[in-house]
Amino acid sequence: MPADFNFKNYQESLAEGRLTAMICGKCGAYTTPPQGVCRLCGGTDTRLAEIDNKGTLRTFTIVRVGPEGTKPPYIVALVETKNGPWVMGNLLNIDPERTGPEIIGKSVDISSRVAQGDIYAIENIQSLTFTLA
Numbered sequence: 001m002p003a004d005f006n007f008k009n010y011q012e013s014l015a016e017g018r019l020t021a022m023i024c025g026k027c028g029a030y031t032t033p034p035q036g037v038c039r040l041c042g043g044t045d046t047r048l049a050e051i052d053n054k055g056t057l058r059t060f061t062i063v064r065v066g067p068e069g070t071k072p073p074y075i076v077a078l079v080e081t082k083n084g085p086w087v088m089g090n091l092l093n094i095d096p097e098r099t100g101p102e103i104i105g106k107s108v109d110i111s112s113r114v115a116q117g118d119i120y121a122i123e124n125i126q127s128l129t130f131t132l133a
C-alpha cells in the first residue's frame with residue numbers, strides 16, 4: 001500500500017468529494033478502499049490514484065432492522081465503479097418501499113456523507129452514498 005493511501009487519507013479525500021484508490025504497477029487494477037495489496041494480483045507495487053465518481057448499481061438490499069442510531073428502512077447497495085472496484089454504501093433519494101430489481105444496472109453518482117459513530121465506531125466517518133444519475 002502506498003504510504004500516502006491509508007484509511008485516514010481516504011476519509012479526508014471523501015470529505016473533499018474525491019474518491020481515491022491505489023493503482024497497481026503490475027496489473028493496472030484499481031483498489032479501493034485502501035488495503036495492503038492489489039485486489040486482483042496481490043501486487044504491492046501500487047501508487048495513489050483518483051477514480052471517477054460514477055458507477056453502476058450491481059445489487060442492493062433493503063435493511064429493515066438496523067444498528068443502533070439508524071432509521072430503517074434504508075438501502076445498502078454494491079456499485080461497480082467505472083475504474084473497476086466495487087464499493088458499498090447507501091442508496092439515497094429513493095423510497096426503499098417503492099423500488100425493486102429494476103434499478104439494478106442503473107448509473108449512479110458516488111459521494112459520501114458523515115456517518116454518526118455508534119457503540120462500534122470510535123468516531124464519525126465518511127460513508128459512501130449513491131444517487132441514481
Ligand SMILES: [Zn+2]
Nearest residue numbers: 024027038041
Ligand atoms: Zn495488480
